[in-house]
Amino acid sequence: MASIDDLLTIMATLRDPQKGCDWDKAQTFASIVPHTLEEAYEVADAIEREHWSDLKDELGDLLFQIVFYSQLGHEQNRFDFDAVVGAICDKLTRRHPHVFDPKDSQGEPLHGPDWEGIKAQERADKAASEQPTSVLDGVTLGLPALVRAHKLQKRCARVGFDWDAVAPVLDKVREEIAEVEQELAITPVDPARVEEEIGDLLFSVVNLARHVGTDAESALRNANQKFERRFRQVETQLRNDEKNIQECQLDELESAWQQVKKQEKSNTL
Numbered sequence: 608m609a610s611i612d613d614l615l616t617i618m619a620t621l622r623d624p625q626k627g628c629d630w631d632k633a634q635t636f637a638s639i640v641p642h643t644l645e646e647a648y649e650v651a652d653a654i655e656r657e658h659w660s661d662l663k664d665e666l667g668d669l670l671f672q673i674v675f676y677s678q679l680g681h682e683q684n685r686f687d688f689d690a691v692v693g694a695i696c697d698k699l700t701r702r703h704p705h706v707f708d709p710k711d712s713q714g715e716p717l718h719g720p721d722w723e724g725i726k727a728q729e730r731a732d733k734a735a736s737e738q739p740t741s742v743l744d745g746v747t748l749g750l751p752a753l754v755r756a757h758k759l760q761k762r763c764a765r766v767g768f769d770w771d772a773v774a775p776v777l778d779k780v781r782e783e784i785a786e787v788e789q790e791l792a793i794t795p796v797d798p799a800r801v802e803e804e805i806g807d808l809l810f811s812v813v814n815l816a817r818h819v820g821t822d823a824e825s826a827l828r829n830a831n832q833k834f835e836r837r838f839r840q841v842e843t844q845l846r847n848d849e850k851n852i853q854e855c856q857l858d859e860l861e862s863a864w865q866q867v868k869k870q871e872k873s874n875t876l
Contacts, residue, residue, distance in 0.1 A: 614671070615688055618678045636679055640749075643672040655828070701725065723765065742766055753824040756813040776811070776818050783808035840867045 621631040646669045653662040677688035700707045702725045727742075742762045746755060763769060770776055787804045790797065816823040841863045845852050852860070 611688075614674055615678075618671075618674045622678055622682065631675075634675070634679075636676065639672065639675055643669075644749075646672055651828075655832070727765075751824060753809075753813055753827060756810050757817055757823055760814050760817055770818070773815070773818050776815050780808070780811045780815055783811045837864065837867045837871070840870075 620626065621628045624632065646665065650662065650665045650669055653659075653665045673691065674688060677686070677691050680686040680690075681688075704721075704725075742765065743759060746758045746762060748755075750758065760769070783804065787801065787808055790801045790804050793800075813823040816826055841860065842852055844863050844867065845855065850859070855863075
């Protein structure tokens, strides 16, 4: 059975200056980032589809990305795979003192779980010698926009910059919708202003999702899947009626859409 050492050896061979693969040898940290993001989404997709054999393969692809970065780090004398593993082991034990620290005479942990507090202290320690700290330090720029919005809001909430009820959050969503409408009513429409207001609207919707305990990214993924499922059923229905979807009027498409929705709801009763 193959081991992690086998994968590390394969990676080193692919990057070998004499006998390696030209494509692999040409890659940099930056050039493989898009592939890493793609592999992470493919892992999420396999989980959502509950396709476990695919998940095994996709996890392997994602692991290969980590090994690739580690090989690049090794070649540049920055870090290697063992250092990566060591860093995550140290982090997990440090952030779980209630599990790994000494226990009292009854076997109970001396410290309770404080994941967010420990992370905040780590950020403060890291930034102490660099620049003034912010509660927003460490929120990765490369995150999907909905995820990053949620994290920014969550950080601000920890220092009290947050509403304590849902009603004002809903009011903010309505306010942002009105501002979008105002921009669209101006002639000529300024696309940059409309984009800004739509961004504010999306940010407020993420905040609403956070306040009601819903993950906006997951909610939108589920909505995408629902839309795709229903639209495919519309296509099937039109084909069964011997209709060309490209020749259908909007009212025909809307009628088929409503029929699909009605059928879905009746199937869940």
